[in-house]
Amino acid sequence: MQFRERRRVIQVIRTVYDPAVKRGRSEVVGKIDKDALGVPEKLRKACTQAELTEIEDWLARRETTLRTETIRDDTGALSERMRHAADYFREHATGSTGDEQAAVHAADIWLAWDDLKKAMRKAGYPQSKLAEDKKNQKERGSS
Numbered sequence: 001m002q003f004r005e006r007r008r009v010i011q012v013i014r015t016v017y018d019p020a021v022k023r024g025r026s027e028v029v030g031k032i033d034k035d036a037l038g039v040p041e042k043l044r045k046a047c048t049q050a051e052l053t054e055i056e057d058w059l060a061r062r063e064t065t066l067r068t069e070t071i072r073d074d075t076g077a078l079s080e081r082m083r084h085a086a087d088y089f090r091e092h093a094t095g096s097t098g099d100e101q102a103a104v105h106a107a108d109i110w111l112a113w114d115d116l117k118k119a120m121r122k123a124g125y126p127q128s129k130l131a132e133d134k135k136n137q138k139e140r141g142s143s
């Protein structure tokens with residue numbers, strides 16, 4: 001089976017040997033809406049059990065890849081968002097007027113930060129010489 005991603009659909013393609021031309025011929029078996037979580041009934045009827053298993057495995061791998069890419073992109077943007085949060089808290093110190101939500105945000109961030117530090121340590125990324133080097137490099141650049 002082959003899978004061709006188009007704008008809104010994924011085409012499922014089967015290659016069948018054609019003895020008249022003595023080579024394989026591709027035929028579109030069906031389509032899957034990219035937003036759908038499963039295989040449509042029409043496509044299920046057109047495929048063998050082995051093909052259905054292959055389609056479902058491919059869809060599961062695709063979903064895992066998309067989720068991983070999204071998390072990786074969000075993680076890459078996290079340091080930038082943390083710097084924005086630092087600016088926010090500089091402007092909304094305890095006792096300042098205008099934003100009662102600052103304390104709620106601060107509590108949520110402290111909890112998430114503790115969880116993130118634990119996860120990074122368990123994954124083998126403790127606060128390291130690399131972070132210290134980057135900090136020193138930044139300080140040297142601003143001098």
